[in-house]
Amino acid sequence: MPLLSTKNLVKRFEGVHAVNKLSIAFEAGKITGIIGPNGSGKSTLINTLTGMIPADAGEIVIADSEHLRRVRAHEGPAFGMTRTFQDVKLFEQMPVLDNILVVLTERSVWKSLFEKHGAFHSEKAEEVLKKVGLWDKRNELAKNLSYGQRKLLEIARILAMIHSGAGDIDIIFLDEPFAGLFPEMIKIVTTVMKELRDQGKAVILVEHNIDLIREMSDHIYVLDSGELLAEGKPAEVLSRRDVVEAYLGE
């Protein structure tokens, strides 16, 4: 059974059908790729699934080991999921390390700065920052990081969130995590993604780089004008003429 699925999901913006009657599913232990031209509804889909914006119609179903939760379109499901943003969102005026500790300790920003952190939190913060290669930058303010380093910090925050015990996080959305990254940074992110998949997480990857989508995805959905154009295994889907044309026509 998929961890997360939608049935006829609709999200409109003043007449634009950003997501139009979309029925898709995300499996545990799989990386699902979502591709489509600019404006095809990829980010809007993630925003509605994570509850950032309400959907207009349709259904979102979240399954976990204990219950099947059916979510009506207007209530946003927020539990059990985490995501990165196409435009990175960090605590800009805080050091890199504090950006992680805030997430790990699950406290308010204010409290987490002034309370003592347990050894567990310090160890986990070190672990996730080393994993993404940012341990040496731990005292740097987030706003001073390079573009690629910001994206890596966002990945580290997702890992911290998973460690924090803030509800079991089973579903992870990555909205264009590779855009603007150097090859060695791409390698870090692909490694993290594969580890999350192998831990049984449902990993959802929105990405423009077709080579990376082909390499990483177990299953692909192709969106065009908010609708499902194609789905299937990367090799099949990416050789379809209508899929290629949707991209060339961009």
Ligand SMILES: Nc1ncnc2c1ncn2[C@@H]1O[C@H](COP(=O)(O)OP(=O)(O)O)[C@@H](O)[C@H]1O
């Ligand atoms: N907050 C918003 N207000 C109005 N229109 C929006 C908003 N967000 C997205 N859209 C529109 O919805 C469509 C899908 O956008 P988006 O989901 O960002 O596409 P993608 O991520 O695939 O590039 C586009 O036509 C876009 O202009």
Ligand SMILES: [Mg+2]
């Ligand atoms: Mg987008």
